[in-house]
Amino acid sequence: MNKQVKPTESELEILGILWERGASTVREVHEILEQSKEAGYTTTLKLMQIMHEKGLLKRDASAKTHIYEASVSQERTQQQLLNKMIDTVFNGSATQLVMQALGHHRSSPEELDRIRQYLNEMEKKQS
Amino acid sequence: MNKQVKPTESELEILGILWERGASTVREVHEILEQSKEAGYTTTLKLMQIMHEKGLLKRDASAKTHIYEASVSQERTQQQLLNKMIDTVFNGSATQLVMQALGHHRSSPEELDRIRQYLNEMEKKQS
DNA sequence: CCTGTTCTACGAATATCTTCGTAAACAAAT
DNA sequence: ATTTGTTTACGAAGATATTCGTAGAACAGG
Known part of the structure; x- marks a missing residue:
């Protein structure tokens, strides 16, 4: 790695x-x-x-x-920074970060739906 | 301000x-x-x-x-850093950040439910 | 070929962040 | 009272990040 x-x-x-x-x-x-x-x-x-x-x-x-x-991917960099941020500023809780992010940014109903779909897919995969 | x-x-x-x-x-x-x-x-x-x-x-x-x-609140600081991050690394899209964060952190079904509830509340408020 | 423009390379000044040594103030223990 | 330990204040060294001036190479147009 x-x-x-x-x-x-x-x-x-x-x-x-x-x-x-x-x-x-x-x-x-x-x-x-x-x-x-x-x-x-x-x-x-x-x-x-x-x-x-x-x-x-x-x-x-x-x-x-x-x-x-x-030469570094956007996604990998995003993940790197997110991890650090969740760790030092959000007490290790990704959920907390997610809610904070949603709370202060007007998202359209379409976007909210996309997130719901995403949540469902994740739940299926876990089991 | x-x-x-x-x-x-x-x-x-x-x-x-x-x-x-x-x-x-x-x-x-x-x-x-x-x-x-x-x-x-x-x-x-x-x-x-x-x-x-x-x-x-x-x-x-x-x-x-x-x-x-x-003398600065955790929430305000979180928001400040999130905004900057969304802006420079996530092309201004909070949704993108949310999905990225969810995708790489195992969240429990309970947490996912909390997020769903949160989404619903937000949608009501918008009207 | 000469001239003006655009580009890279280099080095150094400046700014910002991080670390720590030293000294002085103070308090507690002997 | 002297010693010992804890604390703050100060200043400066070291590390890293940011900014830019200058010089020379490459190129374009006359």
């Missing part, structure tokens, strides 16, 4: 963009980042270089303008 | 202990911290002093041995 590096706050923002867009150049990532955050171009570049060293990103450096891509 | 300070990793551990125990001395907190972590006493002390400056803790300094207490 390759234990995964824990991304920092800024690194998570970049990962988020790459998960959504797929492989991208530094410029592209930077442009999106800029919309929500003050940052110089070389700052974004440096961050992505470091992430590459850490193994969080892969890159294709064959052309002059390198292309970066997330 | 008092925007809340974001606790660091170590600060969260201390908050967790204070939420559980209620008002405590540095020594008491440190003793518990030690069980899961290598740390010197003055490290814990310093951390708690900083947290006090930041407004994360209140303290009663009337006696020689000060008594500390969390």
Whole structure:
């Protein structure tokens, strides 16, 4: 089991963009980042270089303008962070986290139904 | 709207202990911290002093041995961290987070029922 | 070929977090 | 009164994260 590096706050923002867009150049990532955050171009570049060293990103450096891509999956990272959070902030109770999350975010009836279905499937599997 | 300070990793551990125990001395907190972590006493002390400056803790300094207490609620802090997480890692979808959390943590049928009830209540309220 | 633009690499400054040594205040025990 | 132990305060070292300036390579257009 390759234990995964824990991304920092800024690194998570970049990962988020790459998960959504797929492989991208530094410029592209930077442009999106800029919309929500003050940052110089070389700052974004440096961050992505470091992430590459850490193994969080892969890159294709064959052309002059390198292309970066997330090398950790969104799901695995989500799980990693959820586990930590449940552990330190929610007294180890996933249920508590779930209810807290539902309570403060307007979910549409359709979404609620999806969750119900999900619950049912889980119950079947257990037995 | 008092925007809340974001606790660091170590600060969260201390908050967790204070939420559980209620008002405590540095020594008491440190003793518990030690069980899961290598740390010197003055490290814990310093951390708690900083947290006090930041407004994360209140303290009663009337006696020689000060008594500390969390001054941010567990629920509010949970919400703050959840929001950030949903935003940066779950594409803004609380539903996605909920399903991910349920999928990887064995929940008992009783817990699943509680969640179902919760879902129903929410749906009523929306109207 | 020259010029201006875009890109990477590098290194260093800055900021933030974490850890701990030391000293002074205080209290309890001898 | 002196010693011993516990506590706070302070400051600084060490570790990690973030930001950016500068230089040089690569490229595009004239």
